Amino acid sequence: MMKMSGGVTSCCVALLLALTSVSAVQKLKSINGLKKINFGTSVPKHSLVLLHWFANTVEIDSDNDIWLNFDPNCEDYGLHHYRNDERMLNQLPRGYRYYTIGNLLEDTSEQLPAYVRNPPSEYAGDNRDRIIFRVQDRGWRGLHRVDQVYITQHYDTSEHQGSRYDPDHTYQITTNLLRQIREFSVEEEQQSLSYLRHRYGRNIDDFQVNDIRDEWGDLVCLGLLLFIVIEEKYSSNQRNNRSENDRRPEDNIRWENNSPEDTRLEINNGSEDNIRWEINNGSENTVCECPCNWLVICCIVLFILALIILLCIYFLKR
Template sequence: MMRMSGRVMSCCAALFLALASVSAVERLNSINDLKKINFGQSVPKHTLLLLHWFANVVDIDSNNIVRLTFDPNDDDFGSHHYGNFERMLEQTPYGYKYYTVGNLLLDEREQLPDYVVHPRAEYAGRNWDRIIFRVRLQSTGWQTLQQMDRVYITQHYGIPGNTTYDPEHTYEITTNLLRQIREFSVGANSLMILRNRYGSNASDFQLSEIRNIWGNLACLGLLLFIVIQERYNFIQQCAILQNETKRKEERGGNKVVTQPYIPHCNIQEPRQNQENGDTWFFLMLVVVFIYVFAILRSAF
């Protein structure tokens, strides 16, 4: 009985550790979700360039099946196997494997586009940003269009021989977000169409400036403007409004201020899997309890 009890406790501990790793990754489903990330501070701006390239190099069919168009086993684009030794991500099911791409030093065949390898100065990074993706392995060997079911953006930093990934700023990228980013590919849509579709407040003058600066990468320039610059402008406007409200409160003493505090201005980075993660975690707890109950019942 004691031996069985210890076995049950070991199973529970393993399951809880697995659940903890799963619940720690925030899912980004749209460009609006991307705007919540503090690019340039906690996450490198260069991540957006890498993600833009990746979204446009994979294939997405009408059934939302994402497939690779390159071979990570052949080191294409400097990609290679990721072992998930830190248990940062969920453990791979049988027949799946993680890969990572984004280390510019490993792109020995210079396959990555120039805007990723030699970006504009304000988007250059320290070569920390990475994309991790999970691939379903084929029993018949490598096929050109390999199916993929998970994509993450993350960071990998440290000194040679002592590097680590950053679980606090690792985000899952959904197929829907990949589709939206693909709309900003070279020559895919006009800037005005994209501006209106995604609710950007960029003026016609600003669109003209983006064209002049980015040339044939103008759609990418607009994506960066929407995700980074508009977020920054909004935070600045919120700070001004909040300071004005605070000054009115100080001048008015205990008088009621007509302009209230604006809580929606408090843009913060998304908390790790806050609502969806809590629901998922609760459901998995139910599974754990059912599993433990079944073991105990069989023990008697």
């Protein structure tokens, strides 16, 4: 009885550890999920460049199965087996293997396109980012089906963890996300920039698109993807900060008193809301234009009413 109880306990502990290791890896289902990753701070920007290449290299069929168009056992693209010694990922079922790809120091990494090996310096990284995928050891009709894809990275050398991967910055990539990234292909049949911008990056204006086109040339779709995922939120914040800084009090209120008979007050609150009062005693008409929001008007009215009530209370007490 004691042996059976011990066996059950051991199985429960093993199952708990397995579930814990699986749940620790965050799953990214769309480009919106990618936007939540801190690329450039905790995650190398180059990992997104590598993921773009991988998504546009594999084949995805109508059943959402992912197929390699190269033999992983030939160690193309700097690829090699990953043994999962640290148990960061699921334990392998029989007949499956993990592979890791992206080591730019391997001789066979020369097969990677130039934009992956030598991207702009801002996206170069330090050769820590990798893609791990799980594949059936024996492919169907010579093809190899991939059923799990991850982006990960080695620990920084300052963390003294050797060549281990960092589980806190390992993310599982779904087939849907790979499909979305494939829309940013740099091949001849590219999606239009206007379509990609309106679908994934609504905050990008025409000037920014032109800048991306000038910087990336034929790789403009890749540049747009990087901007949408990494740069868009920062440029949006900077644009909002500039807008707020431009609204200084001294710029928003202007008094004009050109003569004793002419008094004018202009309040300009941004580009949309403004109040303009013109009082001209020398003419027959008094003009008052208030194309402002109702909230401002209500606040002014409430303030005047409160002032009248306070004055009435004051005089009644006297």
